[in-house]
Amino acid sequence: METKRFKNKRDFILITILVILVGAIYISFKLFMFTEDAAQAQVYYGTSTEPIVTIDFVNYRVIKNYIQNVPDGYDQNYPIIDEEAQTITLLGDYELNGIRQIVVIKYEFGTANSKPSVEIIQEQSPNNICSREGVSTGKPLICLPNRIRVEFDSSEVDFTV
Amino acid sequence: MKKIFFFPVLMMFIMLLSACTNKEEGSIFSAVFFQMDSEIRINYMANNQDQANEIKAHIGEVYAMYHSLSDNYAPLEEDSPYLENIYTLNSKINQDVEIDYELYMMLDESSRIKELTDGYFDISIGKIVKAWKDVILDPESRDDGYVIPQSVFEDLQDEIGLIEVQENPFTLSESSEKYYVRINHIDVQLDLGAIAKGYATEIVKDYLIENDVIYFAINAGSSTIAVGKNSNPERKNQQWNVELIDPLFDNEYFGLIELRDQAIATSGNNVQYATYNGLRYHHIVSPLTKYSMHYYHSLTMIGNDAGLLDALSTAFFSMSPETITSWLAIHQEELGIEVILYNYDGTITTHLLDTIFVGY
Numbered sequence: 001m002e003t004k005r006f007k008n009k010r011d012f013i014l015i016t017i018l019v020i021l022v023g024a025i026y027i028s029f030k031l032f033m034f035t036e037d038a039a040q041a042q043v044y045y046g047t048s049t050e051p052i053v054t055i056d057f058v059n060y061r062v063i064k065n066y067i068q069n070v071p072d073g074y075d076q077n078y079p080i081i082d083e084e085a086q087t088i089t090l091l092g093d094y095e096l097n098g099i100r101q102i103v104v105i106k107y108e109f110g111t112a113n114s115k116p117s118v119e120i121i122q123e124q125s126p127n128n129i130c131s132r133e134g135v136s137t138g139k140p141l142i143c144l145p146n147r148i149r150v151e152f153d154s155s156e157v158d159f160t161v
Numbered sequence: 162m163k164k165i166f167f168f169p170v171l172m173m174f175i176m177l178l179s180a181c182t183n184k185e186e187g188s189i190f191s192a193v194f195f196q197m198d199s200e201i202r203i204n205y206m207a208n209n210q211d212q213a214n215e216i217k218a219h220i221g222e223v224y225a226m227y228h229s230l231s232d233n234y235a236p237l238e239e240d241s242p243y244l245e246n247i248y249t250l251n252s253k254i255n256q257d258v259e260i261d262y263e264l265y266m267m268l269d270e271s272s273r274i275k276e277l278t279d280g281y282f283d284i285s286i287g288k289i290v291k292a293w294k295d296v297i298l299d300p301e302s303r304d305d306g307y308v309i310p311q312s313v314f315e316d317l318q319d320e321i322g323l324i325e326v327q328e329n330p331f332t333l334s335e336s337s338e339k340y341y342v343r344i345n346h347i348d349v350q351l352d353l354g355a356i357a358k359g360y361a362t363e364i365v366k367d368y369l370i371e372n373d374v375i376y377f378a379i380n381a382g383s384s385t386i387a388v389g390k391n392s393n394p395e396r397k398n399q400q401w402n403v404e405l406i407d408p409l410f411d412n413e414y415f416g417l418i419e420l421r422d423q424a425i426a427t428s429g430n431n432v433q434y435a436t437y438n439g440l441r442y443h444h445i446v447s448p449l450t451k452y453s454m455h456y457y458h459s460l461t462m463i464g465n466d467a468g469l470l471d472a473l474s475t476a477f478f479s480m481s482p483e484t485i486t487s488w489l490a491i492h493q494e495e496l497g498i499e500v501i502l503y504n505y506d507g508t509i510t511t512h513l514l515d516t517i518f519v520g521y
Binding site: 044127135137140142145147149156157160161 | 200404
């Protein structure tokens with residue numbers, strides 16, 4: 001009788017934990033799906049469909065998903081994440097005098113008065129189209145021929161044209 | 162007692178798992194290509210990795226081929242399997258040049274659309290477009306606020322004044338299964354920039370449909386998009402939600418449309434432009450006037466054929482609102498074409514059939 005009650009108690013704890021867990025997942029899912037501002041922005045390089053860097057606007061952090069594969073002769077490891085200056089630096093594909101040039105992305109976490117945003121603040125390319133785009137709060141920024149893009153995750157919109 | 166607890170626990174696990182599994186068979190794969198000065202991104206459903214790889218490889222070949230054939234900046238690679246591309250063709254005036262069937266068909270389609278639009282779509286004005294681009298994209302003047310100096314504008318006027326738009330710029334011919342094109346005048350320079358990407362996208366779309374891929378989206382550089390159905394259960398009508406960029410205000414959007422089994426193409430004056438006398442001059446040049454026109458800031462076309470839409474979005478940019486209205490009166494129903502015009506004065510005009518457009 002004593003053991004049985006003990007087991008029931010353990011079951012009860014287990015179920016409580018599960019209920020809380022499911023509830024927490026459900027609430028965070030809802031929050032993520034229906035937040036008005038973008039919850040994340042993803043930085044992609046080359047033809048990879050895996051983001052190299054994830055900017056998490058909800059939890060105020062920047063996650064390096066993998067190291068950029070660069071040829072010999074480039075000493076630095078990319079991406080470089082500077083949390084103080086709020087920049088992400090990658091090595092683009094565009095070459096000047098045979099040297100590949102960096103692309104610097106500036107990110108801002110949103111505040112009560114401003115939306116989360118990203119901006120390409122430095123890049124080399126024939127027409128500088130992606131740095132001329134300025135600050136974006138939703139539109140993808142595509143840097144060619146550097147082959148770097150920054151894209152917002154939005155639950156309501158699949159494309160912008 | 163234990164069994165009473167077992168049931169809800171099991172139920173919760175089933176609920177948890179069912180949230181993760183897709184109701185459709187297969188999974189979504191994605192592929193990225195860099196062709197035609199664009200990033201082309203495709204999401205598609207396939208049954209397994211092998212099928213996904215096969216689809217990706219084929220699509221990559223299609224875009225690579227049309228990129229090579231339509232390239233007007235560089236000749237074909239030495240080991241290229243193709244006969245000619247636009248760059249090499251443009252230097253062969255008044256001679257019959259054998260070309261690949263695929264290029265022949267694209268030129269033929271361009272001629273068809275020229276006729277369909279009463280000359281508003283014209284791939285032969287490459288010389289005029291290049292003269293404009295040289296001024297607008299002058300590396301010394303990259304700021305969007307760039308105002309074209311009067312002397313530069315006048316020189317440009319002189320330059321394009323000397324170039325004649327030809328009524329019959331090129332002739333296509335076929336003999337014993339070989340295909341030829343003949344450029345008929347020195348002022349003709351072919352430029353497929355306003356159709357090639359949409360044309361290739363349409364071929365990719367057809368390939369996906371032929372291979373029973375129902376769920377897909379092709380985003381060819383954000384100016385041309387072709388979609389099937391959306392497998393995301395959040396989308397009640399299996400639609401893809403497309404937000405339309407406001408060409409006048411950064412980070413603003415002026416509306417949302419729902420797309421399913423359709424294509425969309427946009428043209429705008431907000432990407433590459435310079436100002437003269439307070440008006441925006443951009444890379445879309447009217448073949449009728451040799452100047453960029455100032456009727457719209459952007460226009461969005463919805464329909465079935467991505468290639469046709471790509472070309473029409475350029476042609477319509479030079480048409481007055483009245484011309485568009487009378488053109489649509491004849492062709493809209495038959496071609497299933499819908500248009501959203503962002504007028505130069507900031508107002509919006511829609512010519513829609515079934516598409517849901519929510520203006521902001």
